[in-house]
Amino acid sequence: MTDQPIIAIRDLHKSYGPAKVLRGCSLSIARGEVVVVCGPSGSGKSTLIKCINGLEGYQSGSILVDGIEVGAKGSDLPKLRARIGMVFQHFELYPHMSVLNNIALAQVHVLKRTRAVAHERARELLTRVGLQDKADTIPADLSGGQQQRVAIARALALDPQAILFDEPTSALDPEMIHEVLQVMTELASSGMTMVVVTHEMGFARSVADRIVFMDAGEIVEDSPSEEFFSVPKTPRATEFLSKILAH
């Protein structure tokens, strides 16, 4: 039971109309693993992880999350999504609520915690990401880096089994990338299962257990982190690495 992968994707196919976005992707993620998904734009990385929590549908193949088939008719998606957190590229904090309420909302309405418990947990998480004195601020008054850290706290608030990150630092000014990566690194070392779509190869190299390289809708390489960087198996991966690491 415990060595079952927490996320098991098998032969996933997805198209947007005539365009094939995912071509037969297969991927397994074990509990506690930190997996980085990288690749050129349009390779389908974001689409792939959005399929995991059912935000995107797929035509064929299967995705099992903690034993639940994501695409099955009648599967309880809200319940599944409460077990998997997600952090978005553009933070997507709710602009009409304070930071505290952003983090408390789902706790109250999905996990049915009391307001008091939810607020308390929210404050704990804010402290964990280093923003304890921003509880009553509104998102518009925070910097991008601060907003993203709040978003991570929001994802943690439901005590998820895994967190999906969709290019968490791509919309940030360079000075703020570090503070977010710091939080993510701490998260990884605390044993959280993470799937991170990113271009931050430094982070990938030091924190990830595995690197998954995608190109044109396919998973081209899937290797342990050190191996990927020193001995890439395919020419496409080699090309990508040389471009990314060149500057």
Added chain:
Amino acid sequence: MNYHFDWTPIWAARGLIAEGLLLTIALSAASLALSTIIGLIVGGAATAHSRTVRACALFFTETMRNIPLLIHMYIWYMAFSFLRLPAFSCAVLGLSLYSGAYVAEVVRAGIGSVGRGQMQAALATGLTGLQAMRYIIYPQALRIIAPSLASLFSQLIKDSSLASVIAVGELTYQAGAIDGQTFRTFEVYITISLIYLVLVTAASQLVLLIPGSRSEAAAGRFADA
């Protein structure tokens, strides 16, 4: 111009004017409430996932908007006369369905302008679609459309004047009555116009009560529905 101005009969008839004013306000308030409910539901439906639901919403909006308000009122008053609804109710129903369709359009646009990412973020935390609409999407949409809603409310007050045609004793009806009694045609209608002007201006300021709506509301005093 041989017209002899005489405003005193207008003042003498202020009781009738007051009655008419009260009915106009009652009519407008009732229709505002009903059309807002209709508009929120249909506008939300217009953004639903199901194509059938969206089509129904579109059908409703197109039909209700493209039938003139006067016809709406006549339909309830004459075609559905077997329902024996009092004229006031006919007017409210006619106004609400007509306005409701316009509110629905505005609500739909408002929901659409809340970024897709907000919905995804809300769903990603395990909220159901309905919960996401209620706590995340609608609150943001309402703030965006507040100025347009002010315009529609102003328009509603003006449209209520058509109720006079189905014998509801609101402001315009009373104007006709007073004109019949006093023959001060010009004074009566100018007075009524000014009263509507005041009502409409007051109505558009009310929308500033919605928390978070900005002073763009001041720009939308009169409707262009």
Added chain:
Amino acid sequence: MPDVILKNLPFLLHGLWLTVELSAWSIVLGTLLGLLVGTIRFVRVPVLNVLAAIYVEFIRGTPLLVVLFITYFALPALFGYRTTAYRAAIFGFVLFIAAYLAEDFRAGLRAVRPTLIQAGLATGLTRWQVLRHIILPQAIRRVLPSLFNQYVRLIKFTSVASVIGVTELTGAGLLINARDFHPVKILATIAIVYLVVCSALSLAGRALYAQFGVRT
């Protein structure tokens, strides 16, 4: 088609024709007046600007029915002239729609980028030339969707002319109903005619903007 409709078809068709006539006159004259008033307000011609503002604010705060009562009853009483319901109706509709169009035109004129205006002035054009060759063409393209909306709205509003006795479509239907009493069939028919005409026009409008690349 129901009997009562067939029997009265010529009268109803005449009513429809009156609706078209009323709409056409009101749209053409109203647009001209609206353009004039909107431009006056935009340019801020002294004195005229204030009069224009009073006119626009007054009309936009007044129900259409009251405007028609003013043009049919109040103004003739005031100035001591006689008029037909039809002429009073056109007068009223023109005044009404022009006030709304004036605001739309004014908004469109104001939306033209000031840098564009500066560019025109910098090449030596006078303010009037800039208005005519640069600002107006831009503004009109931008304003087309709102204009169209107002036109469709007006067609619906012509039904109110029935209240002062014009036998356009609604008026004709009501007269027939008074004599033959089939409210359901008559009202349903009239409703469908308006629906078809207005929906068709709205769709045509949207197709037009797409053609001319106007952003809605």
